[in-house]
Amino acid sequence: MTQDVENIIAMIDRKINALNQAKQTLRSEFGNGNANMTVSSVPVSSTTKNKTKGKVTQKDKVITAIRQYGPLGRKEIHEKTGVPTGTISAVVNDRTMFVSKDEKWHLIEKEEKEESPLETTEN
Numbered sequence: 001m002t003q004d005v006e007n008i009i010a011m012i013d014r015k016i017n018a019l020n021q022a023k024q025t026l027r028s029e030f031g032n033g034n035a036n037m038t039v040s041s042v043p044v045s046s047t048t049k050n051k052t053k054g055k056v057t058q059k060d061k062v063i064t065a066i067r068q069y070g071p072l073g074r075k076e077i078h079e080k081t082g083v084p085t086g087t088i089s090a091v092v093n094d095r096t097m098f099v100s101k102d103e104k105w106h107l108i109e110k111e112e113k114e115e116s117p118l119e120t121t122e123n
Contacts, residue, residue, distance in 0.1 A: 002058055005120050014084070015104075017082055018082060020122075022080045058081075058083045058087050058088075058091060059091045061081040061082075061083050062081060062083060062091045062092065062105075063097070063107065064081075065077055065080045065081050066098075066105060066106070066107050067107065068081060071101070071102075071104035071105060071106045072104055072105055073103055073104050073105070074089065074105070076104075077105065092105050096108065
C-alpha cells in the first residue's frame with residue numbers, strides 16, 4: 001500500500017470515530033442511551049466552560065476526562081474523548097492548567113481563596 005492510501009485510510013478512520021461519537025451523543029441525549037458513555041456526553045462543570053457561549057470545547061473534554069478518570073496519557077485522552085492527538089498536545093501545552101508526571105497529564109487544581117469582605121479595624 002502506498003503512503004497516500006494509508007493516509008486516506010487513517011483520515012477515514014478518524015471521520016468514522018467522530019461520527020460514532022456524534023451518534024452516541026445523540027442517543028444519550030435523546031433517550032436511546034448507551035452504557036458506554038464517552039466524555040463528550042458527560043456534562044462539563046460551569047467552571048470549565050470558556051468564552052464560547054456555553055459550548056463544550058476540546059479543552060473542556062480533556063479537562064473532564066482527566067477529572068473523571070484521573071491522570072491520562074495523550075493516547076488515553078484521545079481514546080476517551082475522540083479529541084485529535086494534535087489538539088490534545090496543544091491543549092495540554094497550557095502549563096497553568098496541566099502538568100506531566102510519569103508520562104501522564106494531570107490537572108493543576110487552583111485553590112480559590114475567598115477573602116472576607118469585612119475588614120477588622122481596631123478602635
